[in-house]
Amino acid sequence: DIVMTQSPDSLAVSLGERATINCKSSQSVLSSSDSKNSLAWYQQKPGQPPKLLIYWASTRESGVPDRFSGSGSGTDFTLTISSLQAEDVAVYYCQQYYTTPNTFGQGTKLEIK
C-alpha cells in the first residue's frame, strides 16, 4: 500500500498570511502514460463531510477559491492557501488514487494564529 505522510500535523497561521501543507507518498503517483499525478486534497470542517479542493495534484475543483492551489509531482506535493481566511480553519487531507487501496494522509489541522 502507498503510505501518505502529511506535514505538519498542525499549523497556526495569521489571517492573510500563507499556509503551506506538505504531503509525501511512499512511492510515485505519477502515471507514465498520461503524466498525471493521482493526488487529491480535501478540506474537512468540524461536523461536515470532506470537501474536494484539488485533484490531479493541481486542478482546482469548481467553486473552490483561487487562493487554494496544489503543486508537486511524483512523491512530493503541496497545498498552498495564499491568504488565509477565517473560514479556512479545517483539517486538510491528501489522498492518492494511483492504486487501490487508495490512501489518505493523516490530516493537517489548520488554525488561526
Add this chain to the structure above:
Amino acid sequence: EVHLVESGGGLVQPGGSLRLSCATSGFTFSNYAMSWVRQAPGKGLEWVSSVFGSGSNTYYADSVKGRFTISRDNSKNTLYLQMNSLRAEDTALYYCAKEGAAGGLGYFQNWGQGTLVTVSS
C-alpha cells in the same frame, strides 16, 4: 445538484450485522463508481470499499475484506454496504462518496453527510 444520503447506521453488538444504504440523485448513477469511506471518532479518513458503475468490479480494504460486501442497485440509484461480523474497530462515521470522473476509480468529488455505526456491547 448531486445528493448523497446515507442511512442504516446504529448501535450493534460485536459480531452483529448492519446494512448501510446511500440514496443518490442529481447524476447518472450507473455511469459512476461509488465508494464507502469511514472516519472513526476523532480520527482520519479510511477508504473502505468501491464498486464500478456496472457493479461488476468491487474492491475492499484489507481491514474489511471477507466481512463487508458492497453492492448497488442502478434501477434505484442506491449504493449499499452489508457489514457482517462487526468489530469494535469498525465504529465510525460511514460516508458514501461519488467518484469525480465517469468510469473509473479516483478522487471523491461528492460526499454524503455520513451515517454513524457504533459497535459495542
